[in-house]
Amino acid sequence: xxxxxxxxxAAALAARLGxxxxxxxxxxxxxxxVPRTDKVVVRWGHGxxxxxxxxxxxxxxxxxxxxxxxxLLTGIPxxxxxxxxxIFIGExxxxxxxxxxxxxxxxxxxxxxxxxxxxxxxxxxxxxxxxMMAAIQIEKEKADMRLAELEVxxxxxxxxxxxxxxxxxxxxxxxxxxxxxTPDN
Amino acid sequence: xxxxxxxxxxxxPPRQTPVVNKLSALPDPALILSKLFYYSVDLPVxxxxxxxxxxxxxxxxxxxxxxxxxxxxxxxxxxxxxxxxYEAEMQWxxxxxxxxxxxxxxxxxxxxxxxxxxxxxxxxxxxxxxxxEEVMKNFLSRYGDLGAYASGRKCLMKQKExxxxxxxxxx
Numbered sequence: 001x002x003x004x005x006x007x008x009x010a011a012a013l014a015a016r017l018g019x020x021x022x023x024x025x026x027x028x029x030x031x032x033x034v035p036r037t038d039k040v041v042v043r044w045g046h047g048x049x050x051x052x053x054x055x056x057x058x059x060x061x062x063x064x065x066x067x068x069x070x071x072l073l074t075g076i077p078x079x080x081x082x083x084x085x086x087i088f089i090g091e092x093x094x095x096x097x098x099x100x101x102x103x104x105x106x107x108x109x110x111x112x113x114x115x116x117x118x119x120x121x122x123x124x125x126x127x128x129x130x131x132m133m134a135a136i137q138i139e140k141e142k143a144d145m146r147l148a149e150l151e152v153x154x155x156x157x158x159x160x161x162x163x164x165x166x167x168x169x170x171x172x173x174x175x176x177x178x179x180x181x182t183p184d185n
Numbered sequence: 186x187x188x189x190x191x192x193x194x195x196x197x198p199p200r201q202t203p204v205v206n207k208l209s210a211l212p213d214p215a216l217i218l219s220k221l222f223y224y225s226v227d228l229p230v231x232x233x234x235x236x237x238x239x240x241x242x243x244x245x246x247x248x249x250x251x252x253x254x255x256x257x258x259x260x261x262x263x264x265x266x267x268x269x270x271y272e273a274e275m276q277w278x279x280x281x282x283x284x285x286x287x288x289x290x291x292x293x294x295x296x297x298x299x300x301x302x303x304x305x306x307x308x309x310x311x312x313x314x315x316x317x318e319e320v321m322k323n324f325l326s327r328y329g330d331l332g333a334y335a336s337g338r339k340c341l342m343k344q345k346e347x348x349x350x351x352x353x354x355x356x
Contacts, residue, residue: 090241092248108251115246129275133268140267 085112195297253279259337270338277337281328288324291317 089112097103105124106115118124123131156162207213256276262269295317298310307314326347331339 087237088240089244089246090237092246095247095249097249097252103249103251107247108249110248112246115248133271136267136271140265144265 082113194294195301198301259341274337277340281335284324284328288320291320 091112092110092115104119105126106119109115109118152162153164156164253276256272257269259270259273259277262273294313295310298313299306302309327344328335328340331343
């Protein structure tokens with residue numbers, strides 16, 4: 001077994017210093033010089049850097065990739081739609097209101113997309129006006145009722161002839177008047 | 186194509202293109218450049234515009250100018266009639282918008298006149314500047330210093346102050 005390990009180390013040495021390996025010429029083996037690789041002669045190599053060292057652009061490129069993707073995902077369809085509307089449909093022209101014709105509320109706008117929004121998304125301004133006036137009317141009635149209630153409270157408290165501000169008193173029939181009838185008690 | 190602007194409101198100065206008097210047989214570089222600009226930019230743009238107008242004239246939309254009825258003013262409303270006050274307020278806001286647009290038109294006239302005349306605009310567009318000053322004075326006396334929360338009620342109070350000041354000045 002010892003002989004086996006010696007053989008193995010000898011085989012490794014022979015493989016390292018084998019005649020077919022480069023740099024292992026007879027002269028080298030004999031004189032035991034190590035081949036120097038830093039002072040190797042190179043003639044007219046190109047000055048272009050093949051290993052460029054710079055700061056990472058990975059995060060910036062990833063951000064720009066996702067930013068452009070998500071903005072253009074809706075940006076491009078919207079741009080196409082708006083361009084087509086502007087080219088093929090075009091803005092409206094001002095005209096006089098014909099006799100006896102009541103224009104719809106969206107026919108008072110110029111751009112076709114504004115007209116579409118006024119027609120299908122928003123309520124008509126007449127409806128908004130009426131809604132606001134209805135809210136004001138309700139609030140006015142509430143305020144009037146509150147003022148009337150205060151006035152009624154004041155009158156009923158003062159005059160005492162109304163159903164409010166009545167204080168429950170004892171029944172007159174429960175009073176025992178029997179001892180009051182004779183004066184000498 | 187949209188119609189051109191009112192020529193009386195924004196008058197153009199008379200054209201002063203000189204008569205061409207060629208003294209040399211060499212080609213005129215200004216003429217060459219102008220022709221180049223015409224064929225490379227002006228003509229394609231005009232052709233594109235005409236094509237677009239031809240497409241748009243098939244389905245033409247129309248819009249109208251909305252006319253609102255006149256409503257009893259804030260002074261003609263009873264004391265606690267809030268619906269009447271709301272309608273008067275809306276009418277006042279519409280009138281305020283109209284007055285602002287009038288101011289914009291007059292300001293645009295003054296700036297157009299100034300751009301047209303150049304260095305001697307104080308003399309040449311005297312009438313326009315006079316009109317602008319008068320309209321601005323009236324606008325400010327009615328709507329100036331009302332603030333961002335301006336309302337018909339505040340404007341009415343301002344008018345009352347003006348009338349009171351005029352009365353104290355007269356007596």
